[in-house]
Amino acid sequence: MEKKKVFSGIQPSGALTIGNYIGALKNFASLQDEYDCFYCIVDLHAITVPQIPKDLRKRSLDVLALYIASGINPEKSTLFIQSHVPAHSELSWVLSTITYMGQLNRMTQYKEKTKKSEENLNAGLFTYPILMASDILLYQADFVPVGDDQKQHLELARDLADRFNNRYSETFKVPEGLINKFGARIMSLQNPETKMSKSDDDENAYILLLDDSDTIRRKIKRAVTDSEGVVAYRDEQPGLKNLLNIYSVFSNEDVESIVRKYDGIGYGMFKEDLAEVVVEGLKPIREKYYQLTSSKDYLEDVYKKGAEKASYFSGKTLRKVYKKVGFIQRA
Numbered sequence: 001m002e003k004k005k006v007f008s009g010i011q012p013s014g015a016l017t018i019g020n021y022i023g024a025l026k027n028f029a030s031l032q033d034e035y036d037c038f039y040c041i042v043d044l045h046a047i048t049v050p051q052i053p054k055d056l057r058k059r060s061l062d063v064l065a066l067y068i069a070s071g072i073n074p075e076k077s078t079l080f081i082q083s084h085v086p087a088h089s090e091l092s093w094v095l096s097t098i099t100y101m102g103q104l105n106r107m108t109q110y111k112e113k114t115k116k117s118e119e120n121l122n123a124g125l126f127t128y129p130i131l132m133a134s135d136i137l138l139y140q141a142d143f144v145p146v147g148d149d150q151k152q153h154l155e156l157a158r159d160l161a162d163r164f165n166n167r168y169s170e171t172f173k174v175p176e177g178l179i180n181k182f183g184a185r186i187m188s189l190q191n192p193e194t195k196m197s198k199s200d201d202d203e204n205a206y207i208l209l210l211d212d213s214d215t216i217r218r219k220i221k222r223a224v225t226d227s228e229g230v231v232a233y234r235d236e237q238p239g240l241k242n243l244l245n246i247y248s249v250f251s252n253e254d255v256e257s258i259v260r261k262y263d264g265i266g267y268g269m270f271k272e273d274l275a276e277v278v279v280e281g282l283k284p285i286r287e288k289y290y291q292l293t294s295s296k297d298y299l300e301d302v303y304k305k306g307a308e309k310a311s312y313f314s315g316k317t318l319r320k321v322y323k324k325v326g327f328i329q330r331a
């Protein structure tokens, strides 16, 4: 029996944070036995905010290495770079002709990003969710593991699949999200009301997967909490709630038992222990990453084979789409 398909991607728009890891990357490896997984480095998405070309190239390879370092096996899953598979841009154009402006106007991520960079109001930021829908629909993905912040974009992908199917007959699989209820949205360490983001201007707001141990300790020490002085898991203490989520993910302990452990002890010890848990959790990923980035040939081989496989599957879908909308078949 054919395995169900999974698609997900990460932007090489900055060094990856533990938010990317907890919300997405950590789950990717665990899906690869049960599903046929396509994991993409979405560089076309990354240029919706200005990038320094040589940094973008380096970060794209970094994301590939981090995919593998976090347990994804390129023999089992397809790892590839989005710009190597032109079908993503091609389908995006077709889907843009059936997307309503009103739908894009409502996208929270667009609104947040435009607030952050008013001088960079490019059309790509606005149409970003259409490209993301294309990424997913090209592979006829059954499931899309993403963080909670991507729910709205995924809803658009489902909507566009339905609309296209209704207008032109059954073509796309309507994908489902795979969103971890717990830890689905890791918040900024400096402002627990906003999500932890790799493009945050304040480097104390996030922990990078490649931060060294002392940097991790320093950032956790500086993380914003509150003046209650009681380790508790509640909405009124958002900073602490976020730290408890992080603790739980890295230690595999449930939140209740962590809260019990620090009953009456206060934040100092809690933060120190949390730092050690995160340091230990990231160590193997970091070590594997450095090993992988010292062998560029291997990484090149992985993304080359990945692009071949991704082109095969996406090409099949794109040909179907072109035929249904009435384009003459390429001779």
Ligand code: AQP
Pocket (backbone or CB within 6 Å): 009, 010, 011, 012, 013, 014, 017, 019, 020, 021, 022, 023, 024, 025, 145, 146, 147, 148, 149, 150, 183, 184, 185, 186, 187, 195, 196, 197, 198, 199, 200
């Ligand atoms: N804070 C977060 N908590 C949980 N999940 C998160 N993700 C991102 N931040 C968090 C998940 O990581 C995956 C890859 O995200 P992306 O790189 O495609 O873009 P993003 O969601 O816009 O992530 P960033 O870090 O905020 O990037 P920038 O700053 O470049 O916009 C997604 O599955 C996302 O849900």
